[in-house]
Amino acid sequence: MRSPTIASLLKYKRTRKFVNWCATGSSVLSAAFSSASFGSALSVIGLLATVPLGGAGGCLALVSSGLIIASKKLDSKIKKHQEITTLAVAKRDTINRLLSKALNNNEVSSHEFDTILSECQQYNSLKEQVRAKMLRQPSKRKLTDVDVQKLEKDIRGRLEAELIKKITDPTTSN
Numbered sequence: 001m002r003s004p005t006i007a008s009l010l011k012y013k014r015t016r017k018f019v020n021w022c023a024t025g026s027s028v029l030s031a032a033f034s035s036a037s038f039g040s041a042l043s044v045i046g047l048l049a050t051v052p053l054g055g056a057g058g059c060l061a062l063v064s065s066g067l068i069i070a071s072k073k074l075d076s077k078i079k080k081h082q083e084i085t086t087l088a089v090a091k092r093d094t095i096n097r098l099l100s101k102a103l104n105n106n107e108v109s110s111h112e113f114d115t116i117l118s119e120c121q122q123y124n125s126l127k128e129q130v131r132a133k134m135l136r137q138p139s140k141r142k143l144t145d146v147d148v149q150k151l152e153k154d155i156r157g158r159l160e161a162e163l164i165k166k167i168t169d170p171t172t173s174n
Contacts, residue, residue: 009081016074023067026060033057083130091123 034057040046095116102112 006085009078009085012074012078012081016071016078019067019071019074023064023071026064026067030057030060030064033060080130084127087123087126087130091119091126095119 037053
């Protein structure tokens with residue numbers, strides 16, 4: 001039996017493949033309908049078919065755009081699941097190694113137990129970091145602390161210096 005993370009990863013991959021095929025198909029159909037609309041607009045007889053063909057082409061283009069956006073979201077979910085799966089396997093191996101080392105003498109000391117427990121807690125915190133990293137955040141870079149008062153004084157000083165220069169020097173005035 002597969003783990004739930006691997007099963008959901010496979011579902012996401014299958015869904016992404018389906019979405020990509022649908023996006024490709026709707027893009028091709030959009031191009032076909034748009035070119036047919038343009039062709040029918042050139043002839044007098046096909047003038048009535050121009051609007052429906054153009055509308056269908058436009059709708060298919062919108063569908064294709066939506067599917068491309070959905071595909072990108074699925075890609076980020078797949079990446080998140082892959083990172084969590086890799087992290088889980090690595091931590092499982094570490095915990096198994098610590099357990100087998102601790103059980104060599106058929107006794108688990110409190111230090112060994114604390115080490116194993118800290119590995120489990122570290123896994124949970126790393127998993128939360130992966131999840132938080134995948135969420136959209138307004139800004140990726142951290143803003144440094146800005147001394148607003150210092151900036152205000154600096155700007156005010158520069159403006160006052162320019163004003164005094166303009167007032168005292170009549171050649172620079174307009």
